[in-house]
Amino acid sequence: MEKTHIETIIVGAGPAGTTCGYVLKKNNHDCLIIDRKDFPRDKLCGGGLTPKAHILVDKIFEGIKYDYYSVNTIDMFSQKKYICSYTLDTELRTVTRREFDNVLLREYEKSGGRKITDTVVKIEENEDKIHVTLLSGKKLSCNFLIGADGANSIVRRYLQPEFKKGIVCLEKTVEDISIRNMQVYFDKKFKNGYLYVFPNTNGYVVGYGDKRTNLQTFDKSLKEHNLMSENKTKGAYIPMFDNIDYPFRKDIILIGDAGGYADSMTGEGIYFAVKSGQNAALSIVHSQNFKLLNEDVINVIRKRKKMSELFFFAPVHGLFVYLCKKPKWLIRINRKVNQALSI
Numbered sequence: 365m366e367k368t369h370i371e372t373i374i375v376g377a378g379p380a381g382t383t384c385g386y387v388l389k390k391n392n393h394d395c396l397i398i399d400r401k402d403f404p405r406d407k408l409c410g411g412g413l414t415p416k417a418h419i420l421v422d423k424i425f426e427g428i429k430y431d432y433y434s435v436n437t438i439d440m441f442s443q444k445k446y447i448c449s450y451t452l453d454t455e456l457r458t459v460t461r462r463e464f465d466n467v468l469l470r471e472y473e474k475s476g477g478r479k480i481t482d483t484v485v486k487i488e489e490n491e492d493k494i495h496v497t498l499l500s501g502k503k504l505s506c507n508f509l510i511g512a513d514g515a516n517s518i519v520r521r522y523l524q525p526e527f528k529k530g531i532v533c534l535e536k537t538v539e540d541i542s543i544r545n546m547q548v549y550f551d552k553k554f555k556n557g558y559l560y561v562f563p564n565t566n567g568y569v570v571g572y573g574d575k576r577t578n579l580q581t582f583d584k585s586l587k588e589h590n591l592m593s594e595n596k597t598k599g600a601y602i603p604m605f606d607n608i609d610y611p612f613r614k615d616i617i618l619i620g621d622a623g624g625y626a627d628s629m630t631g632e633g634i635y636f637a638v639k640s641g642q643n644a645a646l647s648i649v650h651s652q653n654f655k656l657l658n659e660d661v662i663n664v665i666r667k668r669k670k671m672s673e674l675f676f677f678a679p680v681h682g683l684f685v686y687l688c689k690k691p692k693w694l695i696r697i698n699r700k701v702n703q704a705l706s707i
């Protein structure tokens with residue numbers, strides 16, 4: 365008969381959930397991942413892996429292989445004008461999330477992990493167990509519940525019914541391989557955000573999100589920069605500007621987007637999903653306090669939220685654009701900011 369009690373149930377098989385499951389299985393810990401989608405599944409995302417993200421993924425999932433496109437240069441624009449190109453010390457990688465997330469899930473399964481396709485619709489507790497009800501009608505129980513179920517998390521809603529989901533980001537995929545550098549466009553039209561073009565192996569994705577994202581601004585910007593495509597515009601939430609103000613519990617842990625771990629400056633979330641997933645697993649394996657173990661992640665997310673408010677404050681942003689015309693200064697300042705605001 366199928367087991368109905370599992371030590372740890374992980375809701376969500378994105379990078380946060382699969383990393384957590386992988387680290388638990390490597391430490392011989394009993395766990396199960398539940399995701400509402402069959403994999404491979406689509407996930408709206410620029411697919412940008414910063415150096416710290418791909419270095420961490422390669423370190424945790426030893427020997428992992430996945431397809432990526434390597435980018436070294438970012439072209440920056442402000443108010444429709446080209447301002448500078450920024451060359452990185454270490455490559456950025458872009459991946460297709462459909463394939464990348466599936467590779468991480470296979471790594472988890474290779475380590476002995478199990479995933480079922482079902483949707484968690486209800487969470488309840490009695491004195492010593494957490495119970496989850498699935499859309500199929502199945503009921504399971506666990507000692508630890510991990511919310512890795514993204515920006516619209518049911519686990520987060522259980523801990524904090526009125527939480528704010530973050531900001532909406534719009535994106536289009538374009539099958540055109542003529543653009544090979546990353547592009548970032550700043551504009552007064554965007555409030556605390558930017559338009560990005562991330563090239564990948566099939567073409568590029570173009571997207572935008574800010575505190576008041578809307579379709580008209582997106583369409584207008586695409587026309588202005590000649591980035592139009594017939595493909596459908598899609599939207600999804602990123603938990604930027606999250607206050608991480610839910611109760612931290614020993615037995616119910618939020619990771620990745622569910623925990624609000626996305627960079628408010630850039631929208632980067634994959635690194636924080638992987639890192640918080642690893643920390644959650646280690647906190648269970650070593651009976652350590654997750655909030656303490658994940659403190660560096662929480663601090664960086666909070667600092668980058670403050671930094672983002674400052675960065676888009678008009679005089680500071682004007683100074684940034686001015687410095688972009690002096691790339692040596694820009695590189696120096698960027699290194700300093702990254703040192704101060706990294707883990």
Ligand SMILES: Cc1cc2nc3c(=O)[nH]c(=O)nc-3n(C[C@H](O)[C@H](O)[C@H](O)COP(=O)(O)OP(=O)(O)OC[C@H]3O[C@@H](n4cnc5c(N)ncnc54)[C@H](O)[C@@H]3O)c2cc1C
Nearest residue numbers: 376378379380400409410411412484513514620621633634
């Ligand atoms: C448009 C856009 C562009 C982005 N670009 C980048 C980028 O270039 N680089 C970057 O680092 N980050 C980017 N991000 C952020 C990044 O996508 C997220 O931070 C990252 O996916 C978080 O991973 P996760 O594992 O926490 O959640 P997800 O990847 O969202 O996975 C959550 C999983 O939970 C499952 N699920 C949800 N609810 C339930 C339920 N009730 N029951 C069962 N399963 C459930 C879903 O099916 C899903 O598979 C972008 C986000 C958006 C929206």
